[in-house]
Structure formats: C-alpha cells, structure tokens
Amino acid sequence: MxxxxxxxxxxxxxxxxxxxxxxxxxxxxxxxxxxxxxxxxxxxxxxxxxxxxxxxxxxxxxxxxxxxxxxxxxxxxxxxxxxxxxxxxxxxxxxxxxxxxxxxxxxxxxxxxxxxxxxxxxxxxxxxxxxxxxxxxxxxxxxxxxxxxxxxxxxxxxxxxxxxxxxxxxxxxxxxxxxxxxxxxxxxxxxxxxxxxxxxxxxxxxxxxxxxxxxMETALARYDVEGKVPGRTGDSHPSLAPFESFAAKDGRFIIAAGNDTLFMLMADALGSPALALDPRFMTNDMRCSNRPAMITAIETITTREPIEHWVAKLNEAGVPCSPINTIDKLFDHPQLxxxxxxxxxxxxxxxxxxxxxxxxxxxxxxxxxxxxxxxxxxxxxxxxxxxxxxxxxxxxxxxxxxxxxxxxxxxxxxxxxxxxx
Amino acid sequence: MxxxxxxxxxxxxxxxxxxxxxxxxxxxxxxxxxxxxxxxxxxxxxxxxxxxxxxxxxxxxxxxxxxxxxxxxxxxxxxxxxxxxxxxxxxxxxxxxxxxxxxxxxxxxxxxxxxxxxxxxxxxxxxxxxxxxxxxxxxxxxxxxxxxxxxxxxxxxxxxxxxxxxxxxxxxxxxxxxxxxxxxxxxxxxxxxxxxxxxxxxxxxxxxxxxxxxxMETALARYDVEGKVPGRTGDSHPSLAPFESFAAKDGRFIIAAGNDTLFMLMADALGSPALALDPRFMTNDMRCSNRPAMITAIETITTREPIEHWVAKLNEAGVPCSPINTIDKLFDHPQLxxxxxxxxxxxxxxxxxxxxxxxxxxxxxxxxxxxxxxxxxxxxxxxxxxxxxxxxxxxxxxxxxxxxxxxxxxxxxxxxxxxxx
Missing domain, CATH: 3.40.50.10540 (Crotonobetainyl-coa:carnitine coa-transferase; domain 1)
Structure with missing residues (x-):
C-alpha cells in the first residue's frame, strides 16, 4: 500500500x-x-x-x-x-x-x-x-x-x-x-x-x-479407490497423527503435528524428547497405528499443566496448536x-x-x-x-x-x- | 441456452x-x-x-x-x-x-x-x-x-x-x-x-x-445479544423444530419442517394429522420447548416403516427431508x-x-x-x-x-x- x-x-x-x-x-x-x-x-x-x-x-x-x-x-x-x-x-x-x-x-x-x-x-x-x-x-x-x-x-x-x-x-x-x-x-x-x-x-x-x-474433499476418491465407506473421525484427522485434541489440566486443546519433524519439535516442547524416539511413534504411519498409545503418552504430560502453558510452549517451537475456542473468545482474539x-x-x-x-x-x-x-x-x-x-x-x-x-x-x-x- | x-x-x-x-x-x-x-x-x-x-x-x-x-x-x-x-x-x-x-x-x-x-x-x-x-x-x-x-x-x-x-x-x-x-x-x-x-x-x-x-453465521451476534455462549446442537437446528434426524425402521433420516405449514403437511404425510393439532406442537416456539415430546411423538410413527417409505411420502407432500447419506451413496445419486x-x-x-x-x-x-x-x-x-x-x-x-x-x-x-x- x-x-x-x-x-x-x-x-x-x-x-x-x-x-x-x-x-x-x-x-x-x-x-x-x-x-x-x-x-x-x-x-x-x-x-x-x-x-x-x-x-x-x-x-x-x-x-x-x-x-x-x-x-x-x-x-x-x-x-x-x-x-x-x-x-x-x-x-x-x-x-x-x-x-x-x-x-x-x-x-x-x-x-x-x-x-x-x-x-x-x-x-x-x-x-x-x-x-x-x-x-x-x-x-x-x-x-x-x-x-x-x-x-x-x-x-x-x-x-x-x-x-x-x-x-x-x-x-x-x-x-x-x-x-x-x-x-x-x-x-x-x-x-x-x-x-x-x-x-x-x-x-x-x-x-x-x-x-x-x-x-467433500477426498472422501469420494477414497471410497472409489479403497471401497471403504469413509466414516466419522471425531476431532482427529483420518490419516495424520497427532492431529487432534489432547487433555490439559484445565480442558482440551489441539496439537496438529502430522509430520516427523513437527512431532520431534512437539516432543521437545513438551519437555519429553524421548517421545520422538519411541519406536511406536517414529513415523506418521506408526503414530496412526498406535494412536491410543500415543494419546496416552502425550496426555500423561499435557494433563500436568493448563492449556495456556502448552499453547505458549508449542507456539514457541513452531508446532501448530490451538485452544478449542468457544464463540465468546473470538471477540477479543488478538489476531481477529x-x-x-x-x-x-x-x-x-x-x-x-x-x-x-x-x-x-x-x-x-x-x-x-x-x-x-x-x-x-x-x-x-x-x-x-x-x-x-x-x-x-x-x-x-x-x-x-x-x-x-x-x-x-x-x-x-x-x-x-x-x-x- | x-x-x-x-x-x-x-x-x-x-x-x-x-x-x-x-x-x-x-x-x-x-x-x-x-x-x-x-x-x-x-x-x-x-x-x-x-x-x-x-x-x-x-x-x-x-x-x-x-x-x-x-x-x-x-x-x-x-x-x-x-x-x-x-x-x-x-x-x-x-x-x-x-x-x-x-x-x-x-x-x-x-x-x-x-x-x-x-x-x-x-x-x-x-x-x-x-x-x-x-x-x-x-x-x-x-x-x-x-x-x-x-x-x-x-x-x-x-x-x-x-x-x-x-x-x-x-x-x-x-x-x-x-x-x-x-x-x-x-x-x-x-x-x-x-x-x-x-x-x-x-x-x-x-x-x-x-x-x-x-x-460462523449468526453465532457471534447471538452471543453478543444474548450473552450466552452458543453450544453444540448435535443434528438439530438451535431454533427450528422439527429440523433434525428421526428414527425410521431401518435407520435415521432428516425432517426439516421448521414452520407451521410444513409441520401440518408433515403430520398429514405421516398419516397423523392430529400431531399438528396437539397444543404442545402448535408453533415452532412450542415445538422447540417441547422437543423431546415432539421427537417421541414423531418416532412412534416413523419407526414403523423404513426410511425410503417416509422420504417418498414427505417428498410427495413437499416437506423437506432426506436420508443421511454416506459417501458411497453420492456416486449413483439421481440428482448428482x-x-x-x-x-x-x-x-x-x-x-x-x-x-x-x-x-x-x-x-x-x-x-x-x-x-x-x-x-x-x-x-x-x-x-x-x-x-x-x-x-x-x-x-x-x-x-x-x-x-x-x-x-x-x-x-x-x-x-x-x-x-x-
């Protein structure tokens, strides 16, 4: 301008x-x-x-x-x-x-x-x-x-x-x-x-x-190729992990770290670099297959502190994340x-x-x-x-x-x- | 053309x-x-x-x-x-x-x-x-x-x-x-x-x-005017009834009859004109207030026949309705x-x-x-x-x-x- x-x-x-x-x-x-x-x-x-x-x-x-x-x-x-x-x-x-x-x-x-x-x-x-x-x-x-x-x-x-x-x-x-x-x-x-x-x-x-x-994004193509009717996935992405909500001390928030680099950064930001070395969680495919174990491992850590703490840490590390905002939160949202x-x-x-x-x-x-x-x-x-x-x-x-x-x-x-x- | x-x-x-x-x-x-x-x-x-x-x-x-x-x-x-x-x-x-x-x-x-x-x-x-x-x-x-x-x-x-x-x-x-x-x-x-x-x-x-x-449609305005945080409404519209799914014999389907005329037409199509005369269901506001009773009354009827039966009847009467299609149903959908x-x-x-x-x-x-x-x-x-x-x-x-x-x-x-x- x-x-x-x-x-x-x-x-x-x-x-x-x-x-x-x-x-x-x-x-x-x-x-x-x-x-x-x-x-x-x-x-x-x-x-x-x-x-x-x-x-x-x-x-x-x-x-x-x-x-x-x-x-x-x-x-x-x-x-x-x-x-x-x-x-x-x-x-x-x-x-x-x-x-x-x-x-x-x-x-x-x-x-x-x-x-x-x-x-x-x-x-x-x-x-x-x-x-x-x-x-x-x-x-x-x-x-x-x-x-x-x-x-x-x-x-x-x-x-x-x-x-x-x-x-x-x-x-x-x-x-x-x-x-x-x-x-x-x-x-x-x-x-x-x-x-x-x-x-x-x-x-x-x-x-x-x-x-x-x-x-409908790729849903038709997925059915056409795989023959399996796409279903509901709650709050998670069907083929990326972690890409869903996790429990913090005071509620749930989103971590979207669907590739290996982001997962490593996430593990560091959570203060648990060992997570990224766990053989069950080494690749996105393995994290998808072992999703329940991954959720447990992450929530063992995230439940210790409130959402605000984790969102600050993860943002600092460049890991996509967010609180799950209710509508009232939009009025004073700094970005909006x-x-x-x-x-x-x-x-x-x-x-x-x-x-x-x-x-x-x-x-x-x-x-x-x-x-x-x-x-x-x-x-x-x-x-x-x-x-x-x-x-x-x-x-x-x-x-x-x-x-x-x-x-x-x-x-x-x-x-x-x-x-x- | x-x-x-x-x-x-x-x-x-x-x-x-x-x-x-x-x-x-x-x-x-x-x-x-x-x-x-x-x-x-x-x-x-x-x-x-x-x-x-x-x-x-x-x-x-x-x-x-x-x-x-x-x-x-x-x-x-x-x-x-x-x-x-x-x-x-x-x-x-x-x-x-x-x-x-x-x-x-x-x-x-x-x-x-x-x-x-x-x-x-x-x-x-x-x-x-x-x-x-x-x-x-x-x-x-x-x-x-x-x-x-x-x-x-x-x-x-x-x-x-x-x-x-x-x-x-x-x-x-x-x-x-x-x-x-x-x-x-x-x-x-x-x-x-x-x-x-x-x-x-x-x-x-x-x-x-x-x-x-x-x-977000009217969600911000609703919060701004009413001071109440808008929440989740499952499959129903927050301020229209009926505007949600109902059980048929073989699954669930949608009826969207959110005004009094459509509700009357719906009652006729379900073969139960008395529904529209029920004092609890006379207006949209009353149907919203008495939603659980309305659902029970409607499902008493709709559970007797399969989805296809009701969708045909309701379409004939001009009442907005639909099966809840899974993705596989789109490929041969006559309109698509x-x-x-x-x-x-x-x-x-x-x-x-x-x-x-x-x-x-x-x-x-x-x-x-x-x-x-x-x-x-x-x-x-x-x-x-x-x-x-x-x-x-x-x-x-x-x-x-x-x-x-x-x-x-x-x-x-x-x-x-x-x-x-």
Missing part, C-alpha cells in the same frame, strides 16, 4: 456494480453480502408486509432481528408489489440499471413472476443472473425444497461429522447455505469478468447439493482484532450488534471499519431515494414513478411472496 | 486467463482448481524432487496419489529451481504472461525467494497476487503455522459441532482450507474484474482464521448424476478415480464432462511444452531457455521448498 493515503482507498473492487437482490434468508443474502462487502451496491427487493423472512428471526435488538442484520448490512431495501403495473414498470427500470440479479426461490417461482432467466436474457441481456436453490434448476430433484439440513444430510457431510461411536452430527454452522453462497459468488464474478469482454450477461445456476459434493474482523452492525435503532466482517483483504481498498456500525436497512427504507434517482435519470418515467410511490403503500392486496409461493 | 450448439460452448468464462500456482496441499490448490474449472490455464510451479507434498498422500492408484489427482485435474506442472539463474529467468517470463499468482506459504517465504507481493507489484503490476495463509500476512499470529485443524479449533466451529453432551468435533471435511479457498477465489475474481478497468493488478491476502470467523457432478480424473496411468466436479453451472459454457477423465499432471510434465511456448514468443529468451532445459534436471542441489522453508 505504499504511496496510498487513506483518502485514496475505495470501498472495494466492485464499486459501480449494482445487484438486484430478490433473495431471502441465508444463501442468497450471504452471497450478496459478500458482493456488498466488496463494494457493490445491493438493492434488496422485499415482499410486501414482512419482507425477508429473517426479519422475524431472533435474537432481537429492540424489535429488530439480529439475524437479519448479520447478512444485510450495507444493503438498500425496497418493497415491490409485483401485481401492480407501476411497480412492475419500476422493476423494469431497476433491471435496466442492474448488473447482477440474485434469487434463491425454488425453480419456477421467478418465471411465474415474470422475471425468469430466459425472459431477462431477452430483455436485459447484460444481466448476470444467479439462482441458488437446493438442487439447481435441472434434474429430478429440482422441484424439491432443499434446506441446509437436508443437503448436509443428503450430500454426505453429516456422515463424516461427529464421533465414530456416536450418531452423525450437523456441521455447527449452515455449511449447506454458506458453501453454495460462496460458489455462487465465484460464478457471478467469473461471469461479470467475461461480460467486460463480450458485453453479455449470462445465467449462473447453483444447487446447494452440488456444492456439498464439491466440498488485528485483522479488523469483528465489525458492528445496526438496524434503525442505535444499538449495534457485533459480528464477523469481510475476510477478503485487497491492497488499495479500505479495511473493515470496526468503529462505525454498518447499517442494515429498514423494510422499504430506500424506496423514495431509489424513485428519485430513477426519476432524475428517466424523465419519461417520472410521473409513473411518483404515482407509484403514492399508491403502493395502500395496495396490500398482493405481494411478492404471495404471488410467488 | 437457445441457439447455442455444443461446439459453441467454451470451457469457461476464465478462458485466456493464466494462473501461476505456487501453492500446495489443499487451500491453494482448491482455489486454483476452481479457477481451472472455470476455464483458466493453471501452471503449477512445483518443488524439485517431490513436488506438491500431496503427491505422497494416499490413497494411491498405481503409485499415483488420488489425493493429488482430486485437486490438480486439468493443471500443468513445471519444476523450477529457484536457485538457478536460468530458472529464475524462466519464471520472470512466466510472470510476464501470468494474470494471477496464487501461493499458500507462510508469510515471508515468497519474499525470501524473491517473489513477494511488493516486489511483483513493482515489476509485474498487472498481476493479481493472492496469498492464503493460516492467519493472513498481518497481525501477531501471522508467523504461526495454521493448519485446518488449528483454525477449526481457534475459529469456533468445533465448539459448535458435535453433540451437547459430547466433546467438540471437527467438521468432517477440511472446512478451514476450503472456506479460505473459496473466499480467496472471490477476492481474486473481484480484483480481476477491477483490473479490466484500471489495468492494475493488486494483492489479495486471505487468512484462514478470518474466513472461519466469517462463516443428472447434474453431471461425478467426474473422472486420472494421473499418468490409465486408471481413473471418481470425485466431485465443478458445481458452478453457467449458460453458454460446457457442463462437466463425465465421460473423459480429466488429467492431473505428472511432476514437471509440461516443462518442455512451456519452454517451447516461451521460446516461440520471445526470440531473445530462446537461448537462455534451452540452456536451462539442459542444466536444470541435473542441478538437484537446491529446490523451491528447501530454499523456502
């Missing part, structure tokens, strides 16, 4: 890009949050009355949903009544100006509303149109509802998560939604890059189940603080919540602002501003738009979601 | 982009695999002798690593001896032609080799330079080694994964590496998009720990098959392995080829071809390059990794 002053720093590389965001709940909003974090303008199209379902999800901060705040910071909100001709006209004008459309309805819903990908490819061929759904828009499952829990079960990750002698466990975060959101973002940006060359938008179709399969990873978000009230910020650091662009809370929009908060903006740009549209402003608040007879589902 | 013939279909939107890939093991190679899947040319710079460490990771197919194959399909390989002036010259010429550099060494390693981001920003300002490391290139932890297991423990996901009465579990796939790989890909593509406008590359700095925090998600990869021998393909479907680009195996490169396989290509393009360089070809195979005295670490 030499020669760059704070004033030069732009919000992000996507400044100038406009996203029309029809999505709600998690996978779509997480995708557009990442785009917003990178500088894009995200206009959230919300349904009449309640808006994004998560506005009703707890926990609440003075009647505003903290769930909603987490994923909608920095976005704008407009409520559109898809049955009103004037709101449809308004939406056409927004589409004229949009670069990206994101939606996560079940296949068919956007088509029934009149905003399916094929129609927009004709009227608005410049748009990169991304759909995220449980199973994608083709194939025999495409009409089925695919929640996070469903694709975690169907895609295999539950069968790999938990302890071998216990039942399958879900990943403690919505891995199904978040994985799909990130692959969607990658697809959108690759299409946006291409658009610069051929001036053409395209259609990105993301199935959450496909993304789960893509994130130094990386400006904990940010503030507020709704329409004054009280802010803290959550994780953008993990993508790009030289030349502003780091996360950890002081000023980002604002998540009130329902329909930006309608007026958006209308004014469209009027300024399109004289012919200005009358319709102002009529529209007057009428829509009253016409509650129909709404985006009701028309949709 | 109207009007598009098979011949028109390009490999992907990143065709024409060249990636120099210094990375090894998982996070970096997964990132560059995604770029390759989208059409980029990826040239893997490997260390003398052994190459990418994962070439030695099992399982093996006729002496070739299936682990390596999974993440290096479709890439090219060249071994460079960073201590040889001629290989350094060759690398400069490759950098002249590269659009993207990806590396996942510990901070400082690329600098010591002479290919740090600051140096390249001066000599090759067009390059988008991405680093993936455990903790990123700034902050007090930046020098520490950060393996997947370490950041899963440090970043909180282990504390959320597993059963409430059991120990923390790791996510059954390398969530720490894969999450960072996807955020890195997003950062790279956003910078590549920007480069089209300002003709400038930049530096993307990804810390695996930051990415873990960014993937229809989406061309299971692909073949081979090394230098004839035998192929099967793994998951690219989950990003983009209209106008070829779908995954499920018949022809993609090829993962042999160590240094593409050296000659790359040299010929550089010679053809740069007359002045041709002599040095051919000398170089002759000498490098012999000079085993140093290598990229040894110089590096």
């Amino acid at each position: 030499q020669g760059t002053t704070a004033q030069d720093l732009k919000k992000g590389p996507l400044e100038g890009i406009t996203v029309l965001d029809f999505s709600r709940v998690l996978a779509g909003p997480f995708c557009t949050m990442v785009l917003a974090d990178l500088g894009a303008r995200v206009i959230k199209i919300e349904k009449f009355g309640t808006g994004d379902d998560t506005r009703a999800f707890g926990p609440f901060v003075a009647d505003e949903s903290a769930y909603f705040m987490c994923f909608n910071r920095g976005k704008e909100s407009i409520v559109l009544d898809i049955k009103s001709p004037r709101d449809r006209e308004l939406l056409e004008r927004l589409l004229d100006r949009a670069d990206i459309v994101v939606e996560n309805f079940r296949p068919g819903v956007m088509e029934r509303l009149g905003y399916g990908a094929e129609r927009l490819a004709k009227t608005h061929p410049h748009i990169v149109y991304a759909s995220i759904s449980g199973f994608g828009h083709t194939g025999p499952f495409s009409d089925l509802p695919g929640y996070d829990m469903v694709v975690q079960a169907m895609g295999g990750v539950m069968s790999l998560t938990g302890w071998p002698d216990g039942p399958p466990s879900r990943v403690g975060t919505s891995f199904g939604d978040l994985g799909a959101a990130l692959f969607a973002t990658v697809g959108i940006l690759s299409a946006l890059y291409k658009r610069v060359q051929n001036a053409q938008g395209t259609r990105v179709d993301i199935g959450m189940l496909d993304c789960q399969a893509a994130l 603080k130094a990386r400006n990873m904990i940010v503030k978000v507020k709704g329409q009230g004054d009280r802010y919540i803290r959550t994780a910020g953008n993990p993508i650091r790009i030289v030349g662009y502003a780091d996360n602002d950890v002081e000023t809370p980002a604002v998540s929009p009130g329902l329909n908060q930006h309608r007026e501003a958006i209308l004014n903006e469209l009027m300024a740009g399109h004289g012919a549209y200005s009358n319709a738009a102002s009529d529209d402003t007057a009428s829509t608040g009253v016409d509650a007879s129909s709404s985006l979601p009701r028309a949709a589902e | 109207q009007g598009t013939t098979a011949q028109d279909l390009k490999k992907g939107p990143l065709e024409g982009i060249t990636v120099l890939d210094f990375s090894r093991v998982l996070a970096g190679p997964f990132c560059t695999m995604v770029l390759a899947d989208l059409g980029a040319r990826v040239i893997k710079i490997e260390k003398f002798g052994t190459g990418d460490d994962t070439r030695a990771f099992g399982p093996f197919v006729a002496d070739e690593s299936a682990y390596f194959m999974c993440f290096n399909r479709g890439k090219e390989s060249i071994v460079l001896d960073i201590k040889s002036p001629r290989d350094r010259e060759l690398l400069e010429r490759l950098l002249d032609r590269a659009d993207i550099v990806v590396e996942n060494f510990r901070p400082g390693v690329m600098e010591r080799l002479g290919y740090g981001a600051e140096r390249l920003a001066k000599t090759h300002p067009h390059i988008v330079y991405a680093s993936i490391s455990g903790f990123g290139h700034t902050g007090p932890f930046s020098d520490l080694p950060g393996y997947d297991m370490v950041v899963q423990a440090m970043g909180g996901v282990m504390s959320l994964t597993g059963w409430p009465d059991g120990p923390p579990s790791r996510v059954g796939t390398s969530f720490g590496d894969l999450g960072a790989a996807l955020f890195a890909t997003v950062g790279i593509l956003s910078a590549l998009y920007k480069r089209v406008q300002n003709a400038q590359g930049t530096r993307v700095d990804i810390g695996m720990l930051d990415c873990q925090a960014a993937l 098959k229809a989406r061309n998600m299971i692909v073949k990869v081979k090394g230098q021998g004839d035998r192929y392995i099967r793994t998951a393909g690219n989950p990003i479907r983009i209209v106008g680009y070829a779908d995954n080829d499920v018949e022809t195996p993609a090829v993962s490169p042999g160590l240094n396989q593409h050296r000659e071809a790359i040299l010929n290509e550089l010679m053809a393009g740069h007359g002045a360089y041709s002599n040095a390059a051919s000398d170089d070809t002759a000498s490098t195979g012999v000079d085993a005295s140093s290598s990229l990794p040894r110089a590096a670490e």
